[in-house]
Amino acid sequence: MKIIVTLFLFINIVFASDATIEVIKKAESLPSMAIEDASVSYSDTFKLRFFKALVADMNVISLFNVDRHYRYTHYDLDDVLVENKDKDYVLRYKMSEDDGAILNIDVKLLQHKQEVFSKHYSVKKRDIYMFVSHAIAYDINQFMGEPSVAWMKKKVIFSRLIAPKKTEIVISDYTLSYQHTIIKGGFNIFPKWADAKQNAFYYTSLDGFKPTLKYVDVKKGSIENIISSDGMIVCSDVSEDGKKLLLTMALDGQPDIYTYDTKTKTYKRETFYKGIDVNGQFFQDNKIVFISSRLGYPNVFSKSLDTDEVEQMVYYGKSNSSCSVHGKYIVYEARESSNAFSKNTFNLHLISTESDFIRRLTAVGMNEFPRFSDDGDAILFIKNYKQQSAIGIIRLNYNKNYLFPLKSGRIQSMDW
Amino acid sequence: MKSIVLSSVVTALIVFSGCNSKQPAVDTQEQTTTKPAVQEVETVATETVSPENSMVNGSENGNMSISEIESKLPTVYFDFDKYEIKPAMQEKIDAAAEIGKDAAQDLKVRLEGNCDEWGSDEYNFALGLKRADAVKKALVADGVDAGRISMVSYGKSNPVCTDHTKECWAKNRRVDFKVLP
Numbered sequence: 334m335k336i337i338v339t340l341f342l343f344i345n346i347v348f349a350s351d352a353t354i355e356v357i358k359k360a361e362s363l364p365s366m367a368i369e370d371a372s373v374s375y376s377d378t379f380k381l382r383f384f385k386a387l388v389a390d391m392n393v394i395s396l397f398n399v400d401r402h403y404r405y406t407h408y409d410l411d412d413v414l415v416e417n418k419d420k421d422y423v424l425r426y427k428m429s430e431d432d433g434a435i436l437n438i439d440v441k442l443l444q445h446k447q448e449v450f451s452k453h454y455s456v457k458k459r460d461i462y463m464f465v466s467h468a469i470a471y472d473i474n475q476f477m478g479e480p481s482v483a484w485m486k487k488k489v490i491f492s493r494l495i496a497p498k499k500t501e502i503v504i505s506d507y508t509l510s511y512q513h514t515i516i517k518g519g520f521n522i523f524p525k526w527a528d529a530k531q532n533a534f535y536y537t538s539l540d541g542f543k544p545t546l547k548y549v550d551v552k553k554g555s556i557e558n559i560i561s562s563d564g565m566i567v568c569s570d571v572s573e574d575g576k577k578l579l580l581t582m583a584l585d586g587q588p589d590i591y592t593y594d595t596k597t598k599t600y601k602r603e604t605f606y607k608g609i610d611v612n613g614q615f616f617q618d619n620k621i622v623f624i625s626s627r628l629g630y631p632n633v634f635s636k637s638l639d640t641d642e643v644e645q646m647v648y649y650g651k652s653n654s655s656c657s658v659h660g661k662y663i664v665y666e667a668r669e670s671s672n673a674f675s676k677n678t679f680n681l682h683l684i685s686t687e688s689d690f691i692r693r694l695t696a697v698g699m700n701e702f703p704r705f706s707d708d709g710d711a712i713l714f715i716k717n718y719k720q721q722s723a724i725g726i727i728r729l730n731y732n733k734n735y736l737f738p739l740k741s742g743r744i745q746s747m748d749w
Numbered sequence: 750m751k752s753i754v755l756s757s758v759v760t761a762l763i764v765f766s767g768c769n770s771k772q773p774a775v776d777t778q779e780q781t782t783t784k785p786a787v788q789e790v791e792t793v794a795t796e797t798v799s800p801e802n803s804m805v806n807g808s809e810n811g812n813m814s815i816s817e818i819e820s821k822l823p824t825v826y827f828d829f830d831k832y833e834i835k836p837a838m839q840e841k842i843d844a845a846a847e848i849g850k851d852a853a854q855d856l857k858v859r860l861e862g863n864c865d866e867w868g869s870d871e872y873n874f875a876l877g878l879k880r881a882d883a884v885k886k887a888l889v890a891d892g893v894d895a896g897r898i899s900m901v902s903y904g905k906s907n908p909v910c911t912d913h914t915k916e917c918w919a920k921n922r923r924v925d926f927k928v929l930p
Contacts, residue, residue, distance in 0.1 A: 494906055497906065497907045497908060497909075498903060498906060498907050500906070520906070522870075522906065523870075523871070539901065539903070544901065563899060563900060563901075564878040564881070564882070564900045564901060564902055565874045565875065565877075565878050565901075565902045567871050567874065569871065581871065581874075581875065583875075583878050583900075586878065586881075586882040586885065586900055587882070588874075588875035588878055588879065608879070609872065609875040609876060609879060610875075611871045611872050611874075611875045612869070612871050612872065624869075624871075624872055630830065631830075631868065631869075631872050652830065652867075652868060654868040654869040654872040654873075655869030655871065655872065666869055668867075668868075679867075679868075699866075701869050701870075702869065702870070745870055745906060746870055746871070
C-alpha cells in the first residue's frame with residue numbers, strides 16, 4: 334500500500350504541471366454568469382455588437398458558463414434581472430458617449446447580487462470597442478486570481494490571400510473583429526512581429542526581382558529592405574530581445590536555416606541538408622527547433638547553434654510540416670494517415686521534451702501555423718475547414734478551442 | 750460630318766473589339782461570377798494568359814516572340830510531396846532545353862515553383878523552390894546556361910485550380926516557365 338501511495342505521489346509530482354496530460358477545469362463545474370447591458374447611448378445594433386464581443390471574451394477566459402441571452406437593465410439597480418437571479422455571477426455594463434464622441438464603459442461584477450468588482454474604461458473611438466471588451470475580460474480574469482491572459486490584449490498580424498499572388502497584410506485583435514489593412518496591393522507574405530512591443534514587423538515581398546525581407550516601423554510608417562535571396566526568404570522567428578532572426582533562405586536555390594544579426598546585419602548558415610530545412614524556432618539555450626525533410630517527409634528536429642548535431646524531436650505523424658515552441662513544449666502540425674487524399678486532416682499536437690505523452694489539440698479540418706502566446710498559456714492557429722479560414726485559440730489548461738472566422742480571403746500566415 | 754462620326758464609331762469598334770480579343774482574362778472573370786462551381790477550373794486560362802497580355806503592351810514584335818516561345822514551353826508536374834523529376838516530365842524538359850538553346854538563346858527564364866494545398870505554407874514555399882531547382886538542374890544538364898535561369902517559389906499561393914480534388918491538386922504541383930527579356 335505504501336508503495337502504491339508513493340508511486341501515486343511520484344506520478345503527481347512528475348506530471349502535475351505537464352500540459353500534455355493535464356486539463357485544469359471541467360466545463361460542467363464552472364460557475365454560471367449572465368451579462369446585463371445598461372447602456373444609455375448608441376444604437377441597438379452597436380449595443381448588441383458589444384454584448385456579443387463581451388460574451389465571446391468571457392467564454393475565452395474559460396472561467397464561467399456564460400449565458401448568451403441579451404438582456405437590458407439599469408446600471409444602478411440593486412437587484413439583478415429576475416431571469417438572472419440564480420446565476421453565480423452577473424456582469425453589468427453601461428456604455429455612454431460623451432461630447433467628444435469618447436466611448437465610456439462602466440463595468441461591475443455582482444456575485445450573488447453583491448458588487449465584488451468595478452472599473453471604468455474609455456476609448457477615443459468607438460470602432461475599437463473590442464479592445465475594451467478584451468480589457469474587461471483580462472481584468473475579470475485577474476480579479477478571479479487566474480494566470481494572466483495578457484495575450485488577449487496583443488495584436489495579431491496576418492497575410493490574407495485575396496487572389497493568386499495577391500495579398501494584404503492586416504493587423505487585428507485576436508478575434509479578428511478589428512482589422513486594419515497595413516499593406517495593400519502586391520504579393521506580401523509571412524508577416525512577423527519584430528519585438529514584443531509590436532511596433533514593427535518583418536515580411537517577405539515577392540514583388541521585386543528577388544524575394545526580399547522587409548522591415549516596417551508601424552509608428553513611423555517607414556519600410557526598409559533587410560536582405561534578399563533567390564527563390565525564397567522567410568523570417569520564421571525573432572529572438573526575445575529582437576536582436577536575432579531565424580530566416581529560411583535559399584541563396585543557392587537550396588532552402589536552409591540561417592541566423593541573422595539585426596545589429597551587424599550579418600548572417601550565418603545553420604543547416605546544411607540537401608533537402609528542405611524550414612520553420613526555425615529559437616528553443617531553450619542556444620538551440621533551434623525546425624522542420625526538415627531529412628527522413629523523406631517533413632518532421633520536427635532540433636539542433637544546437639554551436640554544433641551540427643541534429644536530433645529528431647517528434648515520433649508521431651506522417652507529415653509534420655510546422656511547429657512552434659515555448660519552454661519545454663512543442664506544438665506541431667501532423668498528418669495522421671499515410672493516404673494523402675483521404676478525408677484525413679492536419680491536426681495540431683502538443684509534446685513535452687520531458688515526457689512521452691502526445692496530446693491532440695484539434696479534431697477536424699486543416700489546422701496549421703500554430704503559434705504559442707508569449708507566456709505559453711494559449712496557442713493561436715489557422716483552421717481551414719469547408720472553404721473558410723478562421724483564427725483559432727487553444728486554451729491549453731482548459732482543453733477548449735475557440736474559433737473566429739475570417740469573412741473573406743484565406744489566411745496565408747500569421748503571427749501573434 | 751456624318752461620315753466622320755460614323756468612321757470614328759467604326760474605328761472605335763475595331764479598336765475596342767481588338768482590345769477585347771487580347772484580353773480573355775476579363776471574359777473569364779465575368780463567366781466565373783455567373784458559374785462559380787464550374788468556372789473555378791477556368792482560372793487556369795486567367796493565370797497563363799494575363800502575363801502575356803502585359804508583355805504585349807510593350808513593343809509589339811519582340812514581346813510577341815517571347816509570348817510565342819513561352820507558349821511552347823511546358824508545365825512540369827510533380828507527385829505529392831516530391832520534387833524529383835518524373836521520366837515523362839524529363840522529356841518535356843529536354844524539349845524545353847532545346848528551345849532554350851535555339852529560339853530563346855538570348856532570353857532568360859524564371860522557373861516558378863508551386864504546390865498543392867497540403868502542408869504548411871513555409872514548407873510548401875521550400876518544396877516549390879526545390880521543384881524549380883530540380884527543373885533548373887535538368888535544364889543545366891541539358892546544356893542551358895545556369896546564369897540565364899532564375900527561380901521563385903509561390904508555395905500554395907498561386908493555384909491554377911481551387912477545387913478540392915485529386916486532379917486539381919495534381920495541376921497545382923507544378924513548375925511554370927516564364928520567359929524574360
